[in-house]
Amino acid sequence: MxxxxxxxxxxxxxxxxxxxxxxxxxxxxxxxxxxxxxxxxxxxxxxxxxxxxxxxxxxxxxxxLPRDRAVKMGRQTNIVYPKDAGLILLLAGIGPGSVVVEAGTGSGALASLLGYHVAPAGHVFSYEIREDFAKAAAKNLKKAGLQEFVTIKQQDILEGITETNVDTIVLDLAVPWEVVPLAYTVLKGGGVFVSFSPTIEQTQKTVDALYTSHFTEIVTRELIEREIMVRKGKTRPETRMIGHTGYVTSARKVYPPKSNKPE
Ligand SMILES: C[S@@+](CC[C@H](N)C(=O)[O-])C[C@H]1O[C@@H](n2cnc3c(N)ncnc32)[C@H](O)[C@@H]1O
Missing domain, CATH: 3.10.330.20 (Vcp-like ATPase; Chain A, domain 2)
Structure with missing residues (x-):
């Protein structure tokens, strides 16, 4: 109690x-x-x-719950919603002790869920290019009591990732394909790359870059959620639903580099 x-x-x-x-x-x-x-x-x-x-x-x-804090935190950006965050966490194999690099932090919604799941022994290093977003996200993470497990780095991730031997890279930014070669360099062998993108074009470029950088197990998924209205004698799907959030692409690092691009 x-x-x-x-x-x-x-x-x-x-x-x-x-x-x-x-x-x-x-x-x-x-x-x-x-x-x-x-x-x-x-x-x-x-x-x-x-x-x-x-x-x-x-x-x-x-x-x-962590999902309540994530969806209700102050936000100036789009956020990753629990539906997609759940899939990302599972695909990435994130758990207590995981070392995760994330970009961009945005409002800190996904960072808060990552931080909750890596605690108490792991850590999230979250890159955010904009100072105002980095500061607002830091406040949100403090409110959620997760600042100990998430370090927000006000930095352009394309300028370099300083962490090494990383378990997972999680991306939600406009040009994830440009991060792929860096991700390959800092991930552990077998480490997981996950990227959330709202458009097919971003997804296509990211998948191309993953093949070029010699990742394997490259899969893109879209999760469609439909709520059911349960009423005696008239149970059926809700009339309104969210039609689209984004595509989740995941892959794993292998070496030595091997060519595996399908025709
Ligand atoms: C859609 S928001 C991320 C939202 C976040 N996933 C959440 O749940 O709150 C995308 C963020 O990526 C940041 N960003 C874009 N390019 C970046 C880069 N090269 N390095 C770091 N952050 C970047 C943007 O400033 C923006 O805050």
Missing amino acids: TEIKDGDQVLFYLDARRNWLRRVDAGSSFHLHRGILQYDDVIGQEYGSLISTSLGVKVAALPP
Whole structure:
């Protein structure tokens, strides 16, 4: 049993569309359109408790999961959503102790999920070319309590990767194919390259570069998620869905270099 403490970040969940991540400070309150939540009524309760607003509406006070923090963090860039992040984590084999190089950091959403999964013994080195994005992402990672596991480097990754013997390279930037030769140099043998790109053209160029740089197991996937509305007697897919996020390309380093490009 874990008690909600003064200063904790809490996910207040009313329903799938109406939920909020808030820091609960003693003496403060949160105004919803369904009444006011006094944080003094929240502090000291167990996580998972249903708490009444001033209008008697029950709101669940949940401990935020890494995916909640990722999607709700302040953002100035597009982010990688949990659907694709889950696939990236699995393909990359990222776990406690992994050494990961990421670019670009963007808002830090994917970096936060990578950091959560490499902890406590691994580390993420995340390159971001823009100073304003690097600073905002650093704030987001600190809020998520993950700054110990993620180092944000305000640097153009194309100017060089200083880490060596890297387990995984994860990319979400405009020109991933230009990073491929560098990735080959710093990855361990068998190390994994993963790149997320919104367009087919980026994906094509990246896959070409992976063949040229002698990677193997080169696969591109698109994950399509469809939510199901479950109601008695009328269960069916939701009418609206997100049609497209991006393509995930993964590959592994082999050496000595071998030509494996299919015709
Ligand atoms: C779409 S955003 C990444 C979002 C991130 N995956 C997230 O989940 O928050 C792409 C980022 O790559 C950065 N970027 C572009 N080229 C770069 C480069 N050569 N080196 C480092 N960062 C770069 C951009 O400034 C931008 O912040």
